[in-house]
Amino acid sequence: MKTYLILFGPPGVGKGTQGQILSKDLGIPFISSGDALREEINKKSDIAEKMCSFMNNGELVPDIVVEEFISKMLDQYPLDKGFVFDGFPRTIHQAEFLDSYLGRINVNLDAVISLLLPKEEIVKRISGRRTCERCKAVYNIYFNSFEDDAKCKKCGGNLVQREDDKEEVVIRRVEVYEEKTEPLIAYYKNKGLLIEVDALGTVEDVAKRIKEVLSDRA
Numbered sequence: 661m662k663t664y665l666i667l668f669g670p671p672g673v674g675k676g677t678q679g680q681i682l683s684k685d686l687g688i689p690f691i692s693s694g695d696a697l698r699e700e701i702n703k704k705s706d707i708a709e710k711m712c713s714f715m716n717n718g719e720l721v722p723d724i725v726v727e728e729f730i731s732k733m734l735d736q737y738p739l740d741k742g743f744v745f746d747g748f749p750r751t752i753h754q755a756e757f758l759d760s761y762l763g764r765i766n767v768n769l770d771a772v773i774s775l776l777l778p779k780e781e782i783v784k785r786i787s788g789r790r791t792c793e794r795c796k797a798v799y800n801i802y803f804n805s806f807e808d809d810a811k812c813k814k815c816g817g818n819l820v821q822r823e824d825d826k827e828e829v830v831i832r833r834v835e836v837y838e839e840k841t842e843p844l845i846a847y848y849k850n851k852g853l854l855i856e857v858d859a860l861g862t863v864e865d866v867a868k869r870i871k872e873v874l875s876d877r878a
């Protein structure tokens with residue numbers, strides 16, 4: 661079955677974690693704008709330098725830059741089975757851009773899953789996040805059993821904190837989310853696509869809830 665999904669919610673709510681699970685379960689591509697932008701930054705291109713300063717300060721990369729970037733990415737993916745998006749769209753402008761891109765390839769979104777979590781839990785998830793430098797696997801020092809000098813369980817790489825997970829940057833990311841991204845809730849509610857899911861609990865609990873809401877909708 662074809663499934664076209666967006667995972668939506670504030671920084672650190674668990675979009676990436678659940679996106680990977682959905683991608684595996686449904687056999688559809690997982691497309692994370694944040695991961696893709698970080699990968700581009702590692703290439704150290706001219707555009708990467710500009711993106712990096714927005715990201716490290718907790719600001720959104722300008723719409724025009726992200727839209728061009730995402731459009732090139734989408735052109736390369738086989739979208740015939742579906743996709744799960746994480747981190748895109750993040751503004752009304754980006755949502756309209758996505759609508760028009762999908763319109764051109766005759767694809768309709770099935771659902772926008774909005775993950776809900778109290779602020780204290782968001783702070784804990786972000787401050788505890790560690791990412792493998794090499795394979796980008798994501799861990800959490802509060803929720804996974806963890807030694808101080810732990811290495812990645814998948815590839816043995818070093819685990820590091822993301823530059824934009826520092827406290828002052830996280831505060832700005834949450835402000836930017838409330839200002840620029842939250843309006844998308846009404847945008848997708850009006851289209852009848854928004855499904856709210858409680859993101860409190862273990863990764864498995866949340867994955868189960870998402871599976872249930874998707875099967876209710878099918």
Ligand code: AP5
Pocket residue numbers: 670671672673674675676677678693694695697714715716718719720721722723726746747748749750754785786788789790798799800801803824833859860861862863864866
């Ligand atoms: P991006 O990478 O998209 O960051 P984000 O939206 O702020 O989201 P996060 O990656 O912080 O969190 P997440 O919800 O994916 O949570 P995760 O699963 O990792 O964007 C970064 C920057 O890029 C932006 O600030 C912006 O500058 C730029 N950018 C990206 N897209 C853009 C766009 N479209 N337009 C403009 N600019 C853009 O989980 C967090 C932690 O919690 C992990 O440690 C995880 O292990 C843990 N965890 C997850 N679920 C659970 C659970 N159920 N229980 C316990 N722990 C859990």
